[in-house]
Amino acid sequence: MWKEVLSVSFYRAVFSEFLATSIYVFFGLGSVLRWPSALPTILQISITFNLAAATVVQISWHVSGAHVNPAVTMAFLLGSRISLARAASYMVAQLLGGIAGAATLYGVTPAEVQGSLGINTVRSNITSGQAVAVELILTFQLVLCYFASTDRHTNANSPATFIGLSVALGHLIGVSLLGCCQSPLSPMHWGRLQCIRHSSQARGVGPAVYAYPWVAPATPVPILALPGLQPGVFLGRSSAA
Amino acid sequence: MWKEVLSVSFYRAVFSEFLATSIYVFFGLGSVLRWPSALPTILQISITFNLAAATVVQISWHVSGAHVNPAVTMAFLLGSRISLARAASYMVAQLLGGIAGAATLYGVTPAEVQGSLGINTVRSNITSGQAVAVELILTFQLVLCYFASTDRHTNANSPATFIGLSVALGHLIGVSLLGCCQSPLSPMHWGRLQCIRHSSQARGVGPAVYAYPWVAPATPVPILALPGLQPGVFLGRSSAA
Amino acid sequence: MWKEVLSVSFYRAVFSEFLATSIYVFFGLGSVLRWPSALPTILQISITFNLAAATVVQISWHVSGAHVNPAVTMAFLLGSRISLARAASYMVAQLLGGIAGAATLYGVTPAEVQGSLGINTVRSNITSGQAVAVELILTFQLVLCYFASTDRHTNANSPATFIGLSVALGHLIGVSLLGCCQSPLSPMHWGRLQCIRHSSQARGVGPAVYAYPWVAPATPVPILALPGLQPGVFLGRSSAA
Amino acid sequence: MWKEVLSVSFYRAVFSEFLATSIYVFFGLGSVLRWPSALPTILQISITFNLAAATVVQISWHVSGAHVNPAVTMAFLLGSRISLARAASYMVAQLLGGIAGAATLYGVTPAEVQGSLGINTVRSNITSGQAVAVELILTFQLVLCYFASTDRHTNANSPATFIGLSVALGHLIGVSLLGCCQSPLSPMHWGRLQCIRHSSQARGVGPAVYAYPWVAPATPVPILALPGLQPGVFLGRSSAA
Numbered sequence A, B, C, D: 001m002w003k004e005v006l007s008v009s010f011y012r013a014v015f016s017e018f019l020a021t022s023i024y025v026f027f028g029l030g031s032v033l034r035w036p037s038a039l040p041t042i043l044q045i046s047i048t049f050n051l052a053a054a055t056v057v058q059i060s061w062h063v064s065g066a067h068v069n070p071a072v073t074m075a076f077l078l079g080s081r082i083s084l085a086r087a088a089s090y091m092v093a094q095l096l097g098g099i100a101g102a103a104t105l106y107g108v109t110p111a112e113v114q115g116s117l118g119i120n121t122v123r124s125n126i127t128s129g130q131a132v133a134v135e136l137i138l139t140f141q142l143v144l145c146y147f148a149s150t151d152r153h154t155n156a157n158s159p160a161t162f163i164g165l166s167v168a169l170g171h172l173i174g175v176s177l178l179g180c181c182q183s184p185l186s187p188m189h190w191g192r193l194q195c196i197r198h199s200s201q202a203r204g205v206g207p208a209v210y211a212y213p214w215v216a217p218a219t220p221v222p223i224l225a226l227p228g229l230q231p232g233v234f235l236g237r238s239s240a241a
Helices: A008-030 A042-060 A070-078 A084-108 A128-150 A160-178 A187-199 A205-214 A220-229 B008-030 B042-060 B070-078 B084-108 B128-150 B160-178 B187-199 B205-214 B220-229 C008-030 C042-060 C070-078 C084-108 C128-150 C160-178 C187-199 C205-214 C220-229 D008-030 D042-060 D070-078 D084-108 D128-150 D160-178 D187-199 D205-214 D220-229
Strands: none
Touching: A008 A042, A008 A084, A008 D128, A008 D160, A042 A160, A042 B042, A042 D042, A042 D128, A042 D160, A070 A084, A070 A128, A084 D128, A128 A160, A128 B008, A128 B042, A128 B084, A160 B008, A160 B042, A160 B160, A160 D160, B008 B042, B008 B084, B042 B160, B042 C042, B070 B084, B070 B128, B128 B160, B128 C008, B128 C042, B128 C084, B160 C008, B160 C042, B160 C160, C008 C042, C008 C084, C042 C160, C042 D042, C070 C084, C070 C128, C128 C160, C128 D008, C128 D042, C128 D084, C160 D008, C160 D042, C160 D160, D008 D042, D008 D084, D042 D160, D070 D084, D070 D128, D128 D160
16 A cells, blocks of 8 residues: 555646646536626536536546546445545545635636535425435436446546536536535535635525535435445446347 | 346346436436426437436446337347347336336426426427327437447447437427427336326326327337348448448 | 449448438428527537537448538549549439438428528628638538548547537538538538428528529539648648657 | 658648638637627537537647647647747747638628627726636646647547537636637737738727737746646656556
């Protein structure tokens, strides 16, 4: 293990996760800024997330594997594809990257379009159980797509295209229901919450923060669900026609 | 045959069809929910189907071949690419997956946006003959694209991209004419009909169900048309320039 | 030459061009139907053409090379990549395919949304010289993209993705200026003109037909421009970094 | 060096940069024309830039490497991937190509839709420091994506898809903030400024030109930032899982 942690490539990979997550969060949150002349549609937000995810996966997948999301890192850890030290370092880098990306966006945009920087707000007519279930499904399909797209035995090419599509798919359905996230451990949450604490609770952010914890209990659930995703268990490579 | 049916990979493939179809139907039907603040456009619906199809094909194609649609399974059976046992198991898994996906969506969304869960309604100014013809053309191009994209001799890569495009193409034209489906044997039909029977016939679903059978006779037609699609018959590999 | 023309693969290729063009024209023209509740936007039309082109190229490229457009066939002939017999057969098949596709669409859609079935109308404030120039540029980038994407030495994969993008690119700019076409020899023109002659000159189609000939003189120009496109002349493979 | 500069492939590459940039600028600026019946949305502009970038990269990447942007050429020079002579020739070709593309568009469109031909205008409520920072981030992710997508050791396929996505990503965020550009050395700037000087300062272009210089000091900043992008420094290939 020490051999891995002390190598140059390990630190490159951790830095790559930091950089990729900060770019992803900068552009992702940037897509929900409330420009008065052109309020973003769900389609535009989803396509921006598609392109942001595809671009950062393309940038970082041959360096770090392009997780960009703690739920994905957790899944790879449970699937025995990466070491514990690598997983822990990735998750810290992702959370810091999320904060850096959101802070940068906060710094370069005029205050009147920032709103709550896109913090998630569960719709009032959805129960917390429904929100948890949706969050689970969105994360589930994303993690499955990661496993299917990064299997070196069946994919010769960059996984960026399909991970981008899968991220956008989650947003097309999730934005209306949850304000969208895909895993509550996500660096987007952390980035936004940190930024907002530093700056403004007056702009209606308070209720959003209070509404948010209802989704948080979902965190352990996708984690529990993930071992089943190991290729060797039920979606493994087969000799099917 | 027993050797195939009794293998672990066979059950993985059948489960994979179930899982892929339930995810596909969940997101596909999710795209037509009637959110009052943002009614979905045809473009948004079509793009969601594109991403949903591409994601589930990417997830399942190396396990089961990613049919996700009984019309495709039927075409592969008639083209002698899969066995009868596998085809029958796939179709049952797809229908159950469709019911599971639609039921899940029904469970996690507020009643006021469900509408008829996107059940197909043929436009009143289109005859049943025209509806059958359109359904045939939509299914025909999808099946052709499946055959062209999954031929191991000419494609090194995942067929997910092109199957996603082909699914979206059908919806861009079909949503206005038919409420869209691509093969009336589709698990989407079954999923929606089952869900709706369990829950509500008061929300205007009745007329849709009555209108629907006009398209149903199309079922045998794509099936009859399919043997002609065998690569060996008229669109086979050639030595063209 | 007789050996080529008498082979089964030659007839498969010609039939493939017919089939691909009819599907392309069916969906392409289908995207401009004037549904009262949802007039198509330029983005939606362009994306439909993208998906239609990508799907039919994917279906037919390993059979016939997926030209689908006489301007492309002419370019391949001038570039000495296909024989004269093949080029002539392809162009006839494309024109017949265009007629078949437009006629099918005409048959399955209600009269009130057909309009002029998307026949091209040059904007009144654009001169014929400007229209010819735009048509030339749209065709030029499409043909360049075909050459770059179908070179067997540099591309291992299906050219469908990039040809689809290039077709959509032309429409994003061309729809506003010309009603869009990419090569006036296109089967879309023929298909629409034939259909319209059979059916209606009362619905405002007349002016469009009279306006149309101003673009027709462009036909020989792209043809003259094409020999310069041969890889060996000025965009050939090089050893650049 | 003389051996490289005197080769035929060198001139093909320089011409390819000229041609690709002129097509890119023609379609990119064409997407922002102000058609009264259909003002372009940010999504439509971004998708047009996506398709334009992908098409010209596909056309020219095996000839010249498809830089199309002086910032990219500068990054490749600093990364020691191309020679000084090639970099200088590419940049001159790109600037001339930008002028040619903008002039062609200016020639083929009616005056009333030209507006300022899409010249960048920084929003009045954004400081010049913010504008420089956004410009830096947009260029940074584009250059990173170029490096990741054109590394011959990890990519077997055309980089066109991912460069297109990255260009569009920058526009989805940048159009609202800057009127968008990605590197102030860009041929788009030169093309537009040259065209506009030849023709009209009366149509409100004056203020835009005066507002523009605030972003210009950003030029040296991305250049200084680029050496850090060399694969060998901090995002290099690694043996990560």
